[in-house]
Each structure stands twice: as structure tokens, then as C-alpha cells.
Amino acid sequence: MRRFNAYRGKIDRIVGLVLGLGMMGLTANAQAEDIETVKVVAKEFEFQPATIEMEAGETVRLKLVNNGQLSHNLHLRGISTNTETIQAGNSDTVRVTASENGTLEFYCDVPGHEQAGMTGKIVAE
Numbered sequence: 001m002r003r004f005n006a007y008r009g010k011i012d013r014i015v016g017l018v019l020g021l022g023m024m025g026l027t028a029n030a031q032a033e034d035i036e037t038v039k040v041v042a043k044e045f046e047f048q049p050a051t052i053e054m055e056a057g058e059t060v061r062l063k064l065v066n067n068g069q070l071s072h073n074l075h076l077r078g079i080s081t082n083t084e085t086i087q088a089g090n091s092d093t094v095r096v097t098a099s100e101n102g103t104l105e106f107y108c109d110v111p112g113h114e115q116a117g118m119t120g121k122i123v124a125e
């Protein structure tokens with residue numbers, strides 16, 4: 001069973017329904033409007049913060065803000081969910097639900113950026 005589920009904010013409802021087939025708890029959480037937003041700054045070549053803590057069972061909205069010069073994105077490793085690749089000054093969001101304790105890595109998949117240090121992790125406890 002997956003520890004984390006995530007999807008982009010702009011397509012909440014469609015993806016939420018699909019995931020809801022296998023994850024009854026997810027849909028209710030994800031549709032709530034009082035979800036905490038965690039701002040994640042992307043720049044060359046790091047995420048700030050690089051470690052995000054959340055509680056097991058919690059859903060958070062990650063708002064990726066590009067404060068760099070190049071385009072960046074945020075991909076959740078092992079889950080086919082990511083932000084758009086955004087240009088400097090722009091932002092995009094994804095939502096992440098942790099169904100249990102665990103660690104989920106994320107990275108920027110623009111070529112060379114992960115290798116240059118654009119990685120981070122979400123820790124659910």
C-alpha cells in the first residue's frame with residue numbers, strides 16, 4: 001500500500017475520484033478547503049525547505065515558488081505527480097497525502113538540476 005498520494009491542485013476533482021477508488025480516506029481529506037499550504041522555494045540549485053514535515057494521515061498543499069533564474073519543477077519520486085515546469089517568478093501546487101509514516105523524496109527533473117542538488121524529502125510521522 002502506498003504511503004503517499006499526491007496530485008496537482010488544478011485537477012483535484014478528476015484525479016481525486018480516480019484515487020478514491022482505492023483510497024477511501026483520500027477523497028474526503030483532499031476535498032477539504034482548510035488544507036495547510038507549505039511554500040517551497042525553488043532556485044539554483046536547491047529547494048527551501050529541503051525537508052518538509054507532515055503528520056501521517058494529513059494532506060498538505062505544496063506551493064512551489066520559483067525564485068530562481070531558470071525554470072524548475074517539483075517531482076515526487078515514485079509517484080507520477082509533479083508541478084508544471086515553471087518559469088522564474090511563477091508558482092504551481094501539488095497536494096500530498098501521507099497515509100502512514102514514511103519518507104517521500106522529491107526532485108527537480110529539469111536536466112542536471114537533481115544532480116546539482118535540487119532534491120528534498122517529505123517526512124511523515
Ligand SMILES: [Cu+2]
Pocket residue numbers: 071072073108109110113118
Ligand atoms: Cu530545477
